Amino acid sequence: xxxxxxxxxxxxxxxxxxxxxxxxxxxxxxxxxxxxxxxxxxxxxxxxxxxxxxxxxxxxxxxxxxxxxxxxxxxxxxxxxxxxxxxxxxxxxxxxxxxxxxxxxxxxxxxxxxxxxxxxxxxxxxxxxxxxxxxxxxxxxxxxxxxxxxxxxxxxxxxxxxxxxxxxxxxxxxxxxxxxxxxxxxxxxxxxxxxxxxxxxxxxxxxxxxxxxxxxxxxxxxxxxxxxxxxxxxxxxxxxxxxxxxxxxxxxxxxxxxxxxxxxxxxxxxxxxxxx
Amino acid sequence: xxxxxxxxxxxxxxxxxxxxxxxxxxxxxxxxxxxxxxxxxxxxxxxxxxxxxxxxxxxxxxxxxxxxxxxxxxxxxxxxxxxxxxxxxxxxxxxxxxxxxxxxxxxxxxxxxxxxxxxxxxxxxxxxxxxxxxxxxxxxxxxxxxxxxxxxxxxxxxxxxxxxxxxxxxxxxxxxxxxxxxxxxxxxxxxxxxxxxxxxxxxxxxxxxxxxxxxxxxxxxxxxxxxxxxxxxxxxxxxxxxxxxxxxxxxxxxxxxxxxxxxxxxxxxxxxxxxx
Numbered sequence: 001x002x003x004x005x006x007x008x009x010x011x012x013x014x015x016x017x018x019x020x021x022x023x024x025x026x027x028x029x030x031x032x033x034x035x036x037x038x039x040x041x042x043x044x045x046x047x048x049x050x051x052x053x054x055x056x057x058x059x060x061x062x063x064x065x066x067x068x069x070x071x072x073x074x075x076x077x078x079x080x081x082x083x084x085x086x087x088x089x090x091x092x093x094x095x096x097x098x099x100x101x102x103x104x105x106x107x108x109x110x111x112x113x114x115x116x117x118x119x120x121x122x123x124x125x126x127x128x129x130x131x132x133x134x135x136x137x138x139x140x141x142x143x144x145x146x147x148x149x150x151x152x153x154x155x156x157x158x159x160x161x162x163x164x165x166x167x168x169x170x171x172x173x174x175x176x177x178x179x180x181x182x183x184x185x186x187x188x189x190x191x192x193x194x195x196x197x198x199x200x201x202x203x204x205x206x207x208x209x210x211x212x213x214x215x216x217x218x219x220x221x222x223x224x225x226x227x228x229x230x231x232x233x234x235x236x237x238x239x240x241x242x243x244x245x246x247x248x249x250x251x252x253x254x255x256x257x258x259x260x261x262x263x264x265x266x267x268x269x270x271x272x273x274x275x276x
Numbered sequence: 277x278x279x280x281x282x283x284x285x286x287x288x289x290x291x292x293x294x295x296x297x298x299x300x301x302x303x304x305x306x307x308x309x310x311x312x313x314x315x316x317x318x319x320x321x322x323x324x325x326x327x328x329x330x331x332x333x334x335x336x337x338x339x340x341x342x343x344x345x346x347x348x349x350x351x352x353x354x355x356x357x358x359x360x361x362x363x364x365x366x367x368x369x370x371x372x373x374x375x376x377x378x379x380x381x382x383x384x385x386x387x388x389x390x391x392x393x394x395x396x397x398x399x400x401x402x403x404x405x406x407x408x409x410x411x412x413x414x415x416x417x418x419x420x421x422x423x424x425x426x427x428x429x430x431x432x433x434x435x436x437x438x439x440x441x442x443x444x445x446x447x448x449x450x451x452x453x454x455x456x457x458x459x460x461x462x463x464x465x466x467x468x469x470x471x472x473x474x475x476x477x478x479x480x481x482x483x484x485x486x487x488x489x490x491x492x493x494x495x496x497x498x499x500x501x502x503x504x505x506x507x508x509x510x511x512x513x514x515x516x517x518x519x520x521x522x523x524x525x526x527x528x529x530x531x532x533x534x535x536x537x538x539x540x541x542x543x544x545x546x547x548x549x550x551x552x
Contacts, residue, residue, distance in 0.1 A: 100428045114547075121524050126519045248395060
């Protein structure tokens with residue numbers, strides 16, 4: 001497959017540094033969702049700010065992003081501050097700001113991150129990858145609706161597809177799909193963070209009703225190291241998400257992301273607003 | 277049961293306000309763990325700072341606490357800032373600071389929280405409470421080791437107890453237990469946050485080896501409203517926790533907390549450091 005010189009994901013991650021921890025970027029049109037950029041690209045961009053900070057220690061371990069308000073088109077600023085550095089872990093606070101209608105900066109997004117220097121230790125999983133058909137055995141689906149960011153990902157659903165009719169017939173909230181960047185791009189921590197937010201709102205599946213919904217807060221725990229990313233290459237990840245509770249305007253889900261070899265690269269959780 | 281006029285949990289939650297969002301407290305000896313207060317009481321105290329802020333909007337929805345370093349005995353400061361207030365959600369950033377050896381303030385803990393005004397909507401669960409014996413059918417256990425905070429909770433394990441011998445025989449990481457404050461105390465959002473961190477490190481169960489371990493970051497999603505808390509009273513909560521991945525010095529777990537009636541009050545996740 002012919003690829004352009006720069007991948008849209010790398011374009012979206014472009015940040016200019018005004019000072020260490022002070023960055024500027026542009027809300028990326030190719031990753032636009034309904035009212036602002038896809039939440040996953042926002043999470044990835046915050047992580048990018050951490051990773052390009054000159055003082056960063058180690059690799060990403062945990063990232064929590066709170067979506068206070070949608071970004072609008074145009075420039076944004078990121079503040080990334082390493083507030084505490086230990087021997088092997090580093091704690092970050094982050095914010096995205098944009099100028100409001102009156103010209104004053106407004107916080108759209110807050111976040112915290114932890115990075116860590118990891119050592120080889122005893123390791124084991126308690127979440128084996130489910131036994132599902134391989135990506136090549138499943139068709140890639142077309143974007144389910146007309147938003148830009150869906151065109152940036154190849155998705156091959158295994159189970160729990162978007163309902164074919166919104167008839168209120170839903171009875172579960174489990175989805176599994178193979179996924180990767182489109183065009184393919186070697187996996188890194190930022191693209192892994194973005195992929196963790198790829199799941200459509202669980203409420204749509206559970207209710208088979210397409211009510212308005214939007215992520216309020218997402219957390220990603222990174223289990224992968226650099227070697228796991230390299231081993232994943234530009235292959236597919238198997239993503240799985242399941243809602244836990246839908247209550248009075250908010251639901252949460254848990255998610256797991258394995259590579260094709262069955263290595264669990266990341267786990268994630270989010271809480272999502274929905275409207276009756 | 278005779279109760280003293282003030283509950284140790286309420287004593288631990290005492291904060292003095294220097295200004296809105298600027299609070300002082302004392303690291304609570306009755307909730308001491310091995311090297312600092314029990315992480316759950318720290319999470320609860322941060323939430324308390326949010327809830328007593330004069331500008332707070334609604335009830336807790338999400339709380340993420342990052343443990344940068346253990347608190348030491350003595351005074352601490354909490355900064356709680358409502359950085360963005362929407363129509364029905366409010367986004368908070370928080371930090372705990374203590375004076376270091378040189379007298380300068382040091383950040384020990386960072387956190388973010390989201391509060392929300394919730395409305396009655398269509399609701400459903402996808403995490404029914406497991407079918408387990410009732411609390412009265414199970415014995416309360418003595419604190420497994422000599423730390424103060426364990427004396428503040430009554431625990432009636434159902435499954436996945438602390439291993440009786442550290443012989444490396446572990447093969448899973450699932451624990452279930454009934455739990456409540458000791459002495460009993462009516463549940464509120466702060467005590468629910470603390471209870472979300474009650475689980476001993478999953479690595480101890482999975483390996484049947486008591487290696488050094490400590491929470492790095494915890495997230496709690498609140499599904500309960502005030503009516504659910506009132507209905508829970510001072511009864512037991514059923515807590516369940518299961519590790520997902522143990523890898524190169526860190527593992528994560530997911531957890532659920534139901535009340536005796538089977539209502540899912542909170543879900544939680546954490547990532548924990550462990551030493552080989």
